[in-house]
Amino acid sequence: MRRCPDSIDSRVHRIFDRLRRRWPGQGRWNDSFDRLVTGGMELQAPLAGLGGLLGRLQACRRRGQRAAAGQLLGRLGAELDVLALRLSSGRALLGQVRYSGPPSLWRLWGEVVESVEAYGLRLSADSQTLIATTEPITLSDEEFSEELGPMEIRIPIESFGGPGRSFTIVAVEPNECDGYIHPHVASDGRLCEGEATVPLNHAWRAGMLAEVLHILDATLRTYNPHSAYERLDRWGGGAGRPSCYDCGYSMPEDEGYGCEICQETFCSACSHYSEALAMSLCDRCGVRVQTAAGPDYVDHDSARQCDGCEDLWFNEDLQEGLCPACWAESFLCTHCGQRRCAHEQSATEGLCLSCQAAPVIAEGPAVPAAPAVPISAE
């Protein structure tokens, strides 16, 4: 016997019926509601006090007791202040009242209709799982674009709306890379939700099925290169290509550069050729320095700070610890004999700052003391 084709209307009815049974009980109000309706505002006492005061004020008016009325008016003001405070607290409490639980039936119906229309929502053969299908998904970044095809979002009915989210993503036309169907879907089909976590949590617990699907659809259509199980550039045959050890970029075979210190392979952006040493270096093993020929990269052991200007230099281009520019302006201290940078020259010509500051300078340049010659008795 031929089965009647699954019309949209009958599908909506069947899914609605299954979901409606998912929430057999009533929802519940939160604690604020309970406090509000069980006297949380504590209005009875001040209201009773006010009633009594007003009665006594009327009596004072009848009897013409002005002084007593004045006292009572003072107490009335205090009671009104208390009442105003309680009413203000009650208003705040009212704002905190929440109802959590199943969506209303008409709202649930709307969610199912929207989900069926937008994502072809259907029930699995055993009627235990909701299956929504996205339009084909294409992810792109600056250089790569990859068609990953439509994705199915599978939600076990028993878990929907409950405390733990449980759904899986399945590729309809798998275009896998190392076992991954999508950069943000684990190999077991779980989506790593990232920014979607909070809105998904809200929508899931509120039973807003269509919103859950909208959020998941938007997440599946967004590529975050900084946190992917497998980077997009690894799809489309990229899986067999070498990837940069530093940034993970998947390179054509002939584009990798090996660092001669750590022996790993790097892309052009993460690698540097050292003219001074005639070798490739990565960012970690190399350091940018000045050389006599211009800026360059060398390994850390070949870099040294100039004693004069403190710039980092290729050590083979330093003379007595000074770069060529500092060397050209340097001088030999006539006192200590050390080569000094120009900025270390003192006001006293020929002396470095250290020697000028030393007490011995006052007596003139230091000259090796001649050994005392004993005076002959002759």
Add this chain to the structure above:
Amino acid sequence: MSKILFVNNDGAGFAETLELAEGETIGELFGRMVCGSAGDYRIKVNGQIVPRDYSLQAGDKVSVTPTKIEGAR
């Protein structure tokens, strides 16, 4: 006053019941409730894409979902 259900799927926002101004359009509501360009969001009324000048009706469900939501690993 007419009330609608406004569902904001951006960040920590979510469903709230809103009172509508007389003749308020979906474009005006978006400008009032969301910081950002309409082009960065999928805006639906009762599950349907509607023109910017659609006048909201009592009981409408307005859903605003960013077109880009970054997953992770």
